[in-house]
Amino acid sequence: MRAPLSWLREYVDLPAGETGRDVQAKLVAAGLEVERVEQLGAELTGPLVVGKVLTIEELEGFKKPIRFCTVDVAGANGTGEPQEIICGARNFAVGDKVVVALPGAVLPGDFRIAERKTYGRMSRGMICSGDELGMGDDGSHGIIVLPPEHEVGTDAMELLELVDEVLDIAVTPDRGYCLSMRGIAREAATAYGLPLRDPALLDVPAPNASGYPVKVADPAGCDRFTARTVTGLNPEARSPIWLQRRLQKAGMRPISLAVDVTNYVMLELGQPLHAYDRARLDGPIGVRRAQPGEKLTTLDGAKRVLDAEDLVITDSSGPIGLAGVMGGADTEIADHAAGRGSTEVVIESAHFDPVPIARTARRHKLSTEASKRFERGVDPQAASAAAQRTVDLLVLLAGGTAEAGVTEVATPGAPRTIAMAADHPDRVAGVDYGRETVVRRLQQVGCDVYGQDELIVTVPSWRPDLTDPNDLAEEVVRLEGYENLPATLPQPPAGRGLTERQRLHRRVGRALAGAGYVEALNYPFLGEGVFDQLGLEADDARRTVVRLINPLADTEPALRTTLLPGLFAALRRNDGRGEHDLALFETGLVFLPTGSEPAAARLPIDRRPTDEEIAGLNAALPSQPRHAAVVLAGAREQAGWWGKGRPATWADAVEAARTVAAAAGAELIVRQDQRAPFHPGRCAALLVVIDGQEVFVGNAGELHPRAVKALGLPERTCAMEIDLDRLEQAGAGVVEAPHVSAFPVATQDVALVVDGSVAAADVEAALRDGAGELLESLRLFDVFTGEQLGEGRKSLAYALRFRASDRTLTAEEAGAARDAAVAAAVERTGAVLRGA
Template identity: 80%
Template sequence: MRVPLSWLREYVELPAGTTGRDVQAKLISAGLEVETVEQLGAGLQGPLVVGEVLTIEELEGFKKPIRFCTVDVGKANGTGEPQEIVCGARNFAVGDKVVVILPGGVLPGDFRISARKTYGRVSHGMICSARELGMGEDHDGIVVLPPEHEAGTDAIALLELVDEVLDIAVTPDRGYCLSLRGVARETAIAYGLPLSDPALIDVPGPNPDGHPVRIDDPTGCDRFTARTVTGVNHEARSPIWLQRRLQKVGMRPISLAVDITNYVMFEVGQPLHAYDRSRLNGPITVRRAQPGEKLTTLDGAERVLDGEDLVIADDSGPIGLAGVMGGAHTEIADSGPDSGTSEIVIEAAHFAPVPIARTARRHKLASEASRRFERGTDPQATSAAAQRAVDLLVLLAGGTAEPGVTEVVLPYAPRTVAMAADHPDRVAGTTYGRETVVRRLQEIGCDVYGSDELIVTVPSWRPDLGAPNDLAEEVIRLQGYENLPSTLPRPRPGRGLTATQRLRRRVGRALAGAGYVEAPCYPFVSAADFDRLGLGADDPRRRLVLLANPLDDTEPGLRTTLLPGLLATLRRNHGRGAQDVALFETGLVFHPTDGATAPERLPVDRRPTDEEIEALKAALPEQPQHAAAVLSGARERDGWWGKGRPATWADAVEAGRTVAREAGVELIVRPAQYAPFHPGRCAAYTATAADGTQVPVGYAGELHPRVVAALGLPERTCAMEVDLDVIERVGGGRVTGPHVSTFPVATQDVALVVDAAVPAADVEAALRDGAGELLESLRLFDIFTGEQIGEGRKSLAYALRFRAPDRTLTAEDASAAREAAVAAAAARTGAVLRS
């Protein structure tokens, strides 16, 4: 919202010498985001005057049209003689009033004017365009003024070229500040000055003689005012002061009727719409659109309406998108000789925020009106805004206000909020006292009753005030956030990170130490992501938690796996020249919960009950913590130290083991088939729970070639994903350090021949169980296949390390443990010692 300081002074009598910077500091202290203060006319120096064009001579022989003009500037040049000026603009004629800067003047941007020879003539000054004067970006032609202004009049004062404009970023909860009325109220409170409210004007009461109006959708519109002005001079133009105020707030002047509605909208905060009464067919109706109805809006686009769209209609059909944009059929034509509009119907209505916001978003048609309606306007200001527009049409266009006043008002009850008088004190951690609380609430327009328990009637222009904390915030911000005491919370001694938090940090450090880079990703996905991953139609990962208001319509769901985001990040890095990439992420995934509904709103004035908390928790989606890693390119690079090697599925498998070791869990790895992995290069992780059952943990391996092609990834890209919550439960939350024995180790190697289909994990488990407590570690160091051991067979070579905690093992002890391990493997897997 752009707020000219000169306009603001009409409603608040600021102290003499107050600058825009002073007002900015006050408003920022009151909680408004004043981003900049624009200095209009900075560096502008006269003489800058109104001139009357006396003669125009067309100069020929140049690449572009050039005109040599004589201009009457009155006594501004000291002689009273006509001023000779060379100009290239074509949008003025003899007798027009223009803006002239004479030699010695300076335009914004330190553009100094002097007499100079150009195009074979001497130009004593310049005829100015709007952009050269800092009035806007229009550079197509010079400024042509109304004929009533005398030559020689000071144009700086006439055009209000010197001003300060505050640019305020209005947050969604402060829609009332999208008007001079709202900003003036905040300014008056900040300076402790009275407010001249532009909405406090005399308004005639409703009567049956106005233009007929019917509201068929009371939930979308609860108030509608219609006023009619006849005898409007369709050739009347907006005066300079009105045009300049609109330009300063960022609006382009169009025609008198439209300019007046825009002016009142910025002044009072109530959007208006003007209809040509001769084009209306029957009563004005507020209703929902019929699906498939069409409307050509003022921007010239034909729009197919949705059944949820709130529209303004007459007997011929829709004539406007309510609160967003009017229709072209009933628009007020531009002022001029071809315009015949002399009877104007003014609409001032109050629409519900949600339907307007959805319509504007559905049709991608944001407007200044929808911006205000979707934040909430003042329902009590409709009549005053309509009256203000009528007064301006009568004053500036010579119209006559019809006595008929239509005002359809649905039952309305003021909103009240009960609040303890010391509630702001408890929220802020300081003492304001009841007197200060009541005074501050009254300043923002509230009516306050009561002693210890206050009953606060909220003003109609503040729809954001609905709870005690909202009122406390108003007291705190007006008293000054900078005046709040600085206090630090006192945590109870002995508290630190939870076991879960420590595990996540250990996992991150372990993966980073293994060469992976953490890459947090957005948790949003779409069904197309699962198509590219090759997930089956019945895959549970396709069941998404859908967002009611997604940031991107193409990604409306929350992720059920970390892989889409990580793989997209890998692709982006590879596309930018990073050939060797290893990334990881730890984060939540989301699985929908069936059948549970959450309470609409938990109380803030008391602690929620256990039942309310449990109901809320039951409605939340399941959110397990996962860890995932992706890698491509070289795992070890070539160098003077030797030849490198590419990343393979084995590296992805090891990444999962690295994660599990941080929780003290040993993963069991078996072959598997699981999308999006290559069916022959995919491993499933399981872990042994306390009751001895095998619990699924995750998967790792090389991605399927079709997935690699669909995602545009490097060949042989590998990935891993595990459920950290499951790993933590299996590990029990405790990690113990290794026991260091002072006795020597006894090493025994064993090579076992098994069927090729037997997983190495099964053989390893059998060896561990058979070896007993003396086994310290077990490592698979070789896999061999060939004619020597037979077709369909493989040889697995293991290194077994034995150690006793209390003695030195003999050769017989180690051999006995080795033979027991081999016997167990033979019994469970059919293993045979390789000779």
Template identity: 80%
Template sequence: MRAPLSWLREYVDLPAGVTGRDVAARLIAAGLEVETVEQLGADITGPLVVGRVLAIEELTEFKKPIRYCQVDVGTANGTGQPQNIVCGATNFRVGDKVVVVLPGGVLPGGFEISARKTYGRVSEGMICSARELGLGDDHGGILVLPPEHEAGTDAIELLELVDEVLDIAVTTNRGYCLSMRGIARETATAFGLPLRDPALLDVPAPNDSGYPAEVADPAACDRLVVRTVGGLRPEAHSPIWLQRRLQKAGMRPISLAVDITNYVMLEIGQPLHAYDRARLSGPIGVRRARPGEKLTTLDGAARALDPEDLVITDGNGPIGLAGVMGGADTEIADATEEPLVGQAQGTTDIVLEIAHFDPVSVARTARRHKLASEAARRFERGVDPQAAAAAGQRAVDLLVLLAGGKADPGVTEVAADRAARAIVIPADHPDRVAGVTYGRETVVRRLQEIGCDVTGTDELTVTVPSWRPDLTDPNDLAEEVIRLEGYEALPATLPRPPAGRGLTERQRLHRRVGRALVGAGYVEALNYPFVGPAALDALGLPADDARRRVVRLVNPLSDEAPALRTTLLPGLLEALRRNHGRGSQELALFETGLVFRPTGNEAAPARLPVTVRPSDEEIAGLNATLPQQPRRVATVLAGAREPAGWWGPGRLADWADAVESARTVARQAGVELIVENDRHAPWHPGRCAALFVVVDGTKTLVGHAGELHPRVIKALGLPAGTCAMEADLDLLGRAATGPLSAPSISSFPVATQDVALVVDAAVPAAEVEAALRSGAGELLESLRLFDVFTGEQVGPGRKSLAYALRFRAPDRTLTAEEATAAREAAVAAAVERTGAVLRG
């Protein structure tokens, strides 16, 4: 909302020295968002005057029209003689009043004017267009003034070129500030000055002689006022002061009747619409649209109406979208338009429709038809229902004053009785909310300043004013007291969390996993939890894969991703592809988050009231409609895992790195990961590992890791050899035997024994490792595979696995005999369980 300071002063007697920035500071302190204070005309210097065109000489020797004009500027030039001015515009004629800047004047943008020779003539000044004066973007011709202004009159004052305009970003709960009335009320309160309310007008009582009207849906339109003005002069134009106020407020002047309705909307905050009475047929009505009805709106678009649309009608059908935009068939006719048969040229009789519409209905209609009008903007934020009659009277008065019309004594009003909203609030409630002692007198005074009627002593009954639909509960009233007393007066106090509460074990595991993966070189990537069939197809998932059973959204953000994800991989792989395409070659990303697996029992939840807390049974019913939401962790890798440098050639990421990322996660849960070969999309069938842990004594699959299938890599546009891991974080947490404890560090030396075992090539190294661990006993501190060898020395179909075994006792130094015995026991277990042969 743009609020000119000169207009604001009409309602609040601000001291002469108060500037726009002073007003902005007070309004900001009161909670309004003043974005800018625009200084209009600050760079304009006179003489800038009204001139009367005395003569025009057409210069025909040039390629474009050039005119040499004599212009009477009164005594502004010090001589009283006409000024000779060269001008290229052709939209004015002899006798017209124009705006002339004389030599020595400066126009907006620092454009200095001087007498100069051009087109073979000396031009003593310039005749100005609207854009050259900073009045708008119209540069199609010269600004022609009404004939009543005398030559030599100061145009800077006449056109109100110097002003300050406050640009205020009005939040959705402060709709009353989309009007000069609302901003003036806030300004008066901020400065402690009285307010001249523009809505306080003498309005005639409703009677039966007004234009007929009817409301079929009182819930959507609880007030409809209809006024009529006849005998208007079709040629009447908006005066300069009215046009300038509209322009400063960001609106374009159109015609007198339309300008008056826009002016009243800006002044009082009540949108209203003017109809040409000659184009109306029958009574004005308000109802829902009927199937198949259409309406051509003022923007020229033919619109198919929805049965939920609220429309204004006459005897022939819809003539406007209620609260959004009027129809083209009943718009005000300009004096230059072709008249209707039997009618005078231009509109002479006007019917004003002023109504209060349901905010939700208007908002839905505006969005349904993609019409963002100024009227809809106000209605959807809440308009004062009591202002309709005053707005109608203000528009009637202006039409009579400016267009020579005569007000019809008939006043039509259809209104549904609605009691004023009252809120009961303890007098010390704002004190308890703010942590500041305001006292009852301050609370009552501040509530009265915003228009509330307050009664009571310790418990206040506050009747909310009709223009504040956002005040609905005690906390809203407390906020009003706090903001008017000043947010800067609130003390800085730290919240005191209750003792004994902290992170759950699930949350702690989530954080440990994130820290561990970051420490291993991974970067966290948070992705949207939406997925589409194309992404699942690219992963190569079989038709019966459980990950294809998705939970679809009723209102998805994108038709390409209409469901909730069942796996973290699509989002992570898309992030990897995007980053690789932008030049990042070595990538290691991870994500922890929820996936959504439908149970088949999902149903649309029942709508619960928001006024009371739902019962435990209702909450349980809501939870029963939700899909399963396990928390998972996933990693993806591409490019070099170990970069090349002076230390060596480097190494590309492979399936083993994906498996190691799973082991990193498992270590944070304190569980041992069991790794086995598997075939599972979207991984390469020969480079895919199934990840198991023991949960409640049962070996349980928790995820997969390895290199992605080449077809998946090609379909998703990923780098060659991209690897990935995904695991169920909740299952890993369940497998944990208890809280993690710090490792004990022995002060005694370690005894290292190496062993090389020859096994069949099909025997997994993990199986050999498990056998060695079981046989080595409690003295085994760690076991590491450091070499795999195949060749003629071990025979065809065989492989040699070399392990380093570290033994240590917590209470003594191991002897060579004890370490050797433990090693031999480990070898014996491996020989028995895997058929291994000790390599010499």
């Protein structure tokens, strides 16, 4: 919200010497986020005057149109003679009043005006546009043509209010009332301890039966609708300069008188309004939910298909506007400045439920000044005053007549009250404010306060954010000054160090980083369409998600059940920016609902929840295991003078899983698998043994080509995801450092021929069990298939390393251990020693 200081002074008698910086400091101390103070006209110096164009001579022979003008500036030039000026603009004519910068003036950007010869003539000044004076967007981008009533020679700097200070305030969602000059003035008055001239305190006629007919079919979505009618508007009336300038300073573009007045009142009182051309309305105005498939062309020219949750304004022809968001083109007010404007208008001033307005604005990607205010909460009691203010301005500025009819459809409602202990703010802040201070501060906010030790606080209608005692305590604390709170350090309990789960998390991260992976932190949200891209079956458990009531983005309304979509997005983004050799990892929570969780109860905020309430809340949460995942693409080993590089393969993804399992102290079992989104022939199931049972903990491998194409990933992308919580259950707890023996190693190689259906993991497990305690490590270094082995047979070659911790092994001992390992593999897998 941009608040001009000159406008603010209309409602609060700020000290004469108070600058925008001073007001900024006061408002920041009161809890508002004043991002900056813009100094308008700081670089502008005169003379800058009103002139009247006397003659225009078109100069020929130049590449662009050039006009030689004489302009009457009265005595502002010291001579009274017409001022000769060269100008290229063409949106003014003889007799028009314009703004003239005389020699010696300095315009924004240190543009100095001086007499100079150009295009063969002397130019003694400049006829100015709004852009050249730093006035902002006036919609015309041409020379400023002033209304004819302004006297020649008048100081244009004062007329156009070019020198001012504008406070740029970032209004937080809980302070929607500050999206108005009324709200900001209230905060300024409180900060300075001065009275407020409330612009909403107007005499408003009582509702009667002769107003424009209105029918509200959805009182929950619209609890108040005020309609007023103004007739006899002058179709040639234009917005006065002061109104246009206030709109421009507030960041809005002047359009036409009727529209400018509604925008002005919205900025002044915070109540969005809409003006309808009465001649284009067909029957009564209505408020209802849209019917699925209904269409509406909004004021921006877009044709929109409406949703059943959209709240719409209607007449007998159907929808004529998105309630609280944007009006429709069919009832648009015509341009008064063009002399063909509407002469009869109906003013809408309504109060809508914030939730449907916010959802409609997000659904149609149509964030407007009106929707920003409604979704933060608008004062319902200001609707009638805003309508009256609009009527008064139209009567004053356009010569209209206010009809006697006043329509007001309102749903009865009692004021909101909050019970609060008088010392509650003291206990929240740790400061002894006392009852008198608490009552005084709440009254400054606009509350009515009754009671002694137990206060009954009636909340003002413009503060929908005040719902609990803690909200009231916050108001007291901020007005008393956050800077006055004592700085005390909390007393933490004696530390117990990291939990085993936290240690595992850190070990896994260090291990993957040490293996060359880069950590990528992603949001835990996803869109359910990604499951189709991954190729998941319809009954896949990963499709069951927790949906958020108020997601950050409509495209990602669910919590993730797998880490892979976020990593795939990071991989795709980096690959698109030229980084093709990638190895990324992430550790984080996934959310796995069963669908049987009970509904969560709302916890109290005025006391500590009971153990039963906390247990009920925990029972409503889905399972949230911690996973680790990696994705790889491009080269795993770079090519160079040292030799050829190597692309990342499914084996690298499996090795990443082994790295994670080693960090957890768990023995990983790898078997062939088929599971989306992996390639059916290059997918490994990852298992561990828990309580004597093999338990599935994840997958690793190369992605299916269809998934790669659907997700827009590089070819042969590989991935791995594993459940860290189950690894922790299968692990040894504390990972012991390996024992280093000073005695030499004995290496024995074996090649075993097995049936093609036998998993290498089964052969490896048999070799380990048979080799006994002397086996230090075992590595598969070759897989061979060929005609000499027979159809459906394969050869697996292993390197076995034997070592004792207390002696040098003899050849007989190493050979015996090797033979025992082979015997176990023969017995359990049907292996045949190759070459035997």
